[in-house]
Amino acid sequence: MDMAFIIETVVKIVVILLVFSALAGFGTYFERKVLAFMQRRLGPMHVGPYGLLQIAADGIKLFTKEDIIPQNVVKPIFQIAPVITAATAFMAAAAIPFMPSFTIGDYTVHPIVADINIGILYILGVMGAGLYGPLLGGLASANKWSLISTARAAAIFISYEVITGLSILAPLMMVGSLSLIDFNTYQAGGIGNWIVWSQPVAFILFVIAGFAETGRTPFHLVANDHEIIDGFGTEYSGMRWGLFFIGEYANMFFISFVTAILFLGGYGDGSLLGALGLLLKVSFLFFFFLWTRAAWPDVRPDQLMWLCWKVLMPIAVINIVITGIVMMV
Amino acid sequence: MHTHDTHEQHGHGESELGNRYISEHYYYVDIAPYPTTPWGKFSRALKRTLRGELFVGLWVVLREMFKFDIHTVQYPKEKLLVGPRYRAVHAMQRLFESGTERCIGCGLCEKICISNCIRMETRLDEKSRKEVSEYTINLGRCIFCGYCAEVCPELAIVHGPRYENVSEQRAHYIDYAGMLTPIDMAISGEQKEFDGFGAVTPHEDARVKQTPLAY
Numbered sequence: 001m002d003m004a005f006i007i008e009t010v011v012k013i014v015v016i017l018l019v020f021s022a023l024a025g026f027g028t029y030f031e032r033k034v035l036a037f038m039q040r041r042l043g044p045m046h047v048g049p050y051g052l053l054q055i056a057a058d059g060i061k062l063f064t065k066e067d068i069i070p071q072n073v074v075k076p077i078f079q080i081a082p083v084i085t086a087a088t089a090f091m092a093a094a095a096i097p098f099m100p101s102f103t104i105g106d107y108t109v110h111p112i113v114a115d116i117n118i119g120i121l122y123i124l125g126v127m128g129a130g131l132y133g134p135l136l137g138g139l140a141s142a143n144k145w146s147l148i149s150t151a152r153a154a155a156i157f158i159s160y161e162v163i164t165g166l167s168i169l170a171p172l173m174m175v176g177s178l179s180l181i182d183f184n185t186y187q188a189g190g191i192g193n194w195i196v197w198s199q200p201v202a203f204i205l206f207v208i209a210g211f212a213e214t215g216r217t218p219f220h221l222v223a224n225d226h227e228i229i230d231g232f233g234t235e236y237s238g239m240r241w242g243l244f245f246i247g248e249y250a251n252m253f254f255i256s257f258v259t260a261i262l263f264l265g266g267y268g269d270g271s272l273l274g275a276l277g278l279l280l281k282v283s284f285l286f287f288f289f290l291w292t293r294a295a296w297p298d299v300r301p302d303q304l305m306w307l308c309w310k311v312l313m314p315i316a317v318i319n320i321v322i323t324g325i326v327m328m329v
Numbered sequence: 330m331h332t333h334d335t336h337e338q339h340g341h342g343e344s345e346l347g348n349r350y351i352s353e354h355y356y357y358v359d360i361a362p363y364p365t366t367p368w369g370k371f372s373r374a375l376k377r378t379l380r381g382e383l384f385v386g387l388w389v390v391l392r393e394m395f396k397f398d399i400h401t402v403q404y405p406k407e408k409l410l411v412g413p414r415y416r417a418v419h420a421m422q423r424l425f426e427s428g429t430e431r432c433i434g435c436g437l438c439e440k441i442c443i444s445n446c447i448r449m450e451t452r453l454d455e456k457s458r459k460e461v462s463e464y465t466i467n468l469g470r471c472i473f474c475g476y477c478a479e480v481c482p483e484l485a486i487v488h489g490p491r492y493e494n495v496s497e498q499r500a501h502y503i504d505y506a507g508m509l510t511p512i513d514m515a516i517s518g519e520q521k522e523f524d525g526f527g528a529v530t531p532h533e534d535a536r537v538k539q540t541p542l543a544y
Contacts, residue, residue, distance in 0.1 A: 013347045034394070037393075037399075039389040040393060040399055041399065041400070042401040179356075291387060291390065295389070295390045296383060296387075298387055311374075
């Protein structure tokens with residue numbers, strides 16, 4: 001293999017790891033601020049100007065805290081579970097084009113780690129494998145709240161994989177490719193070409209499933225603080241808990257990127273404006289995650305399953321059939 | 330009236346409410362009958378989905394964010410004023426200008442204290458005037474009922490506004506010097522007159538009934 005390619009790939013991996021770990025930290029700050037403003041509070045104010053250094057304080061705290069392994073836990077599994085969550089979140093980022101290609105001197109950089117032709121399948125698969133984080137962590141914790149959370153996590157993630165897959169199927173049929181870059185070029189013509197206009201149902205289904213996959217508020221049953229404490233994270237502390245957290249926030253960012261690229265036109269024609277547009281869309285989707293947390297209550301687990309199997313899945317299937325008929329005629 | 334209408338609709342008479350004290354403004358909320366047929370359940374789900382209540386929620390929190398009507402008090406930097414009738418840590422007042430302690434050593438506060446936390450010792454000074462030689466309030470025992478301030482005939486012991494009474498030592502909870510107004514503040518008139526529990530109300534003059542000289 002070409003040496004320059006290897007170096008480029010390693011640099012890209014490191015940049016993505018650093019940027020999104022840091023963004024996960026900033027994500028917590030934004031979440032606390034946005035939630036606070038929506039609830040007429042100020043949020044973090046004490047560390048640094050407007051509480052900006054709160055992230056640094058939290059980081060220092062998480063990194064230097066004692067690594068507690070409680071009694072009766074299955075030690076190796078307990079230790080590896082948070083790593084799975086964080087790792088799968090970042091692995092999913094490998095197939096996401098974060099920006100249009102640009103040139104440094106005469107060297108063209110493609111800001112995607114691996115432009116594989118099954119990009120979407122890979123992302124969905126790796127995010128699906130992220131289930132093992134909460135699953136193993138909860139099972140190994142020797143804690144009944146963690147166990148309940150694990151059962152919920154397994155049910156929710158596996159069920160909503162179906163919705164994610166089926167909802168993407170209709171746009172896939174239109175684009176005819178699994179690569180996210182092909183999706184982007186399909187919508188490069190401008191706002192009118194965005195898939196969200198031709199596939200609004202698929203878009204809504206995908207966003208709903210994205211909330212379930214990341215375990216965010218309307219479907220926050222995996223770690224529902226008021227009934228099962230912190231769910232699978234109850235027994236975790238310090239950096240292992242921090243890894244769960246980074247994984248959750250990185251997942252939110254990546255789901256936002258995937259949604260923006262699949263349905264909202266991605267980076268468009270690849271100009272600077274397009275790149276900024278993509279960042280704007282991702283920021284809005286991330287803000288939407290926080291917004292709903294301030295506004296909406298959680299649903300019950302049985303309602304969640306009802307919603308998945310009796311409402312969303314039939315709609316997704318009907319959407320695919322109608323798309324197929326329209327394409328054939 | 331709305332109240333009576335709803336009562337009649339639901340068949341609730343006065344008898345059910347009985348003698349319970351229920352505000353006139355209370356009314357029974359209409360609860361729609363639970364759907365039993367599949368079509369009923371389906372149409373209810375459809376109605377709830379399309380009614381857009383979720384978007385109302387989103388709008389409300391977004392509006393609050395842009396209004397930026399923040400209610401946070403940044404506590405150590407900002408403090409809320411407590412009302413004059415708030416019963417926090419006691420203060421011992423002095424007479425204005427002369428700076429003499431108002432306390433005449435009558436012992437009423439010690440007598441009335443229901444948690445037995447006030448203790449005083451008195452003696453006669455060289456002018457044969459009663460003076461307080463020892464005065465302690467065990468704030469660890471005090472329940473801040475305010476009886477001492479109410480019973481004090483001289484407005485000497487009052488409840489101050491100091492509510493931050495954390496300490497590392499139990500002994501710090503018996504700090505007479507800390508309660509007493511500093512002498513320079515009394516002489517310069519900086520001491521605030523107490524207008525809380527047991528104090529003379531501002532319009533007291535108008536309410537005083539003159540005692541006839543002869544019965």
